[in-house]
Amino acid sequence: MVQQLDVQKKAGQADYSELRSTTPxxxxxxxxxxxxxxxxxxxxxxxxxxxxxVASGEFVCFLxxxxxxKSTLLSIIAGLEKSDGGAIIANERPVQGPGTDRILLFxxxxxxxxxxxxxxxxxxxxxxxxxxxxxxxxARHYLELVHLKGFExxxxxxxxxxxxxxxxxxxxxxxxxAILLMDEPFGALDAFTRDSLHAELESIWAETHKTIxxxxxxxxxxxxxxxxVVVFAPRPGRIIRDFRISLPRxxxxxxxxxxxxxxxxxxxxxEAMQNPEQELVNGSH
Numbered sequence: 001m002v003q004q005l006d007v008q009k010k011a012g013q014a015d016y017s018e019l020r021s022t023t024p025x026x027x028x029x030x031x032x033x034x035x036x037x038x039x040x041x042x043x044x045x046x047x048x049x050x051x052x053x054v055a056s057g058e059f060v061c062f063l064x065x066x067x068x069x070k071s072t073l074l075s076i077i078a079g080l081e082k083s084d085g086g087a088i089i090a091n092e093r094p095v096q097g098p099g100t101d102r103i104l105l106f107x108x109x110x111x112x113x114x115x116x117x118x119x120x121x122x123x124x125x126x127x128x129x130x131x132x133x134x135x136x137x138x139a140r141h142y143l144e145l146v147h148l149k150g151f152e153x154x155x156x157x158x159x160x161x162x163x164x165x166x167x168x169x170x171x172x173x174x175x176x177x178a179i180l181l182m183d184e185p186f187g188a189l190d191a192f193t194r195d196s197l198h199a200e201l202e203s204i205w206a207e208t209h210k211t212i213x214x215x216x217x218x219x220x221x222x223x224x225x226x227x228x229v230v231v232f233a234p235r236p237g238r239i240i241r242d243f244r245i246s247l248p249r250x251x252x253x254x255x256x257x258x259x260x261x262x263x264x265x266x267x268x269x270x271e272a273m274q275n276p277e278q279e280l281v282n283g284s285h
Contacts, residue, residue, distance in 0.1 A: 025057035025211030026091035026101065026178040028077065033086035035072055035237075045236035046072045049086060052230065052239065054213070056091075056178075059205055061226035062215045063265070065273070069237020070215050074181050077213065078104040090179065100128070103177040107184045109164035111156045117143065117167050118152040124175045142170040145204060162193035166200070173204070179211045187217070195253065198224055202250060219262045219269075224251045229265055233272035240272050241265075 030052040037044045047069040054060050062070040075081035077088050079098040088095040090102065111120045121139035130138070143149060146166040156164060165185055172180060186194045202225065205212055216222050222229045229243045243265055251258050 023101075023176045023178050024209040027056045028052075028054040028091075028179060028211060028213075029089040030054075030073070030077070031087045031089065033073065033076060033083045033088065035069070035076065035081070035083050047083075048236045048238040050237075050239055052242075054211060057209045057211055058227050059212045059214070059225060060228045060230060061222035062213065062230050062232060063217070063219060063222045064232030064237075064269070065217065065234055067237070068232035068234035070232045071183050072237065074104065074183050074213060074215055077179075078102050078181050080104065100124075100175050101177055102179045102181060103172040103175060104181040104183065105168055105172055105185050107187045109156075109161075109168040111164060111167055111171075113156045116153050116155050117148065117159070120156075120167055121171045121174050124171060128175070138174050139170070142173045143167075145173070145207075146170045146200060160193070161189050162197060165189070165197060169201070169204070173208065177210070179213065182212065182214045184215050184217070186221070194221070199250065201225065206249075219266050220253050220258065223247070223258050223262045223265065224253055231265060231269055231272075233269070241268050 030050055032049040032051060033047065034045075034049045035047040037046055050069075050073060062074070064070050072081060076083045077090075077095065079088075079095050079102065095102070112123065115123065118136070118139050121143060122135045125135040125138060140149075140152065143152060146169055148163065148166050148170065151159070151163065156167075159167070168185070186197050189197070198221070201212075204210075214222075214225060223245055226245050229245060230239055231241045231243065232238065233240045243261075245261065247255070247257055247261065
């Protein structure tokens with residue numbers, strides 16, 4: 001009788017075990033990547049040659065002030081921007097342009113206002129030709145993962161900023177990329193919502209084992225989330241230090257160890273800002 005009830009229970013609910021992400025994170029290598037923007041009246045060296053190795057499943061934060069090239073590098077990795085030199089190697093293959101193995105999320109959720117939440121999450125799957133039933137089941141799974149079950153038929157204007165970012169994350173995960181590229185995704189949110197999304201993103205990362213590159217201006221945010229914090233300095237954009245964060249997870253922003261680590265990183269950044277002309281060599285800590 002127990003066995004019969006168990007079979008009935010399984011038959012009456014969606015089986016999400018096969019919907020869980022099947023693509024784990026992949027490795028990434030940045031080799032001597034540089035970028036200069038040229039306009040009529042000025043030349044801006046956005047990135048000096050950058051070298052960086054990211055292991056599969058690693059969570060790496062790019063930290064630095066505006067104009068230091070971190071978002072430019074993210075766009076080059078995504079295949080949306082061409083570099084002037086060097087190469088991006090993803091899973092031992094050169095990146096030639098955009099691909100579904102690398103999905104970029106911005107500070108603005110960039111949702112379609114004419115589609116409801118379910119439709120927004122299904123959009124990329126529809127473009128890939130995924131059958132309707134599978135699209136719907138996969139969208140529901142990832143909406144549940146980001147705690148938006150029950151909001152499937154809501155529209156963008158009915159959602160808070162934090163909820164919109166959750167939809168954007170669910171849409172990205174539904175496509176099943178190996179690398180999530182996140183360009184200040186929580187920068188416009190209030191502190192309480194941002195802290196909540198930190199915990200959710202860490203939980204999603206632990207479950208999916210994706211490789212994540214996360215751009216931020218916030219030192220404590222970087223230390224709270226990252227396995228590593230790669231520090232950039234501007235004029236010209238370059239990596240000045242690579243800090244490995246060994247604090248146990250999950251991390252509270254108020255933890256004195258996190259505060260101390262953040263202060264050390266901030267001091268490194270301040271020194272670089274005070275000596276912009278000094279030649280700094282990529283380092284690790």
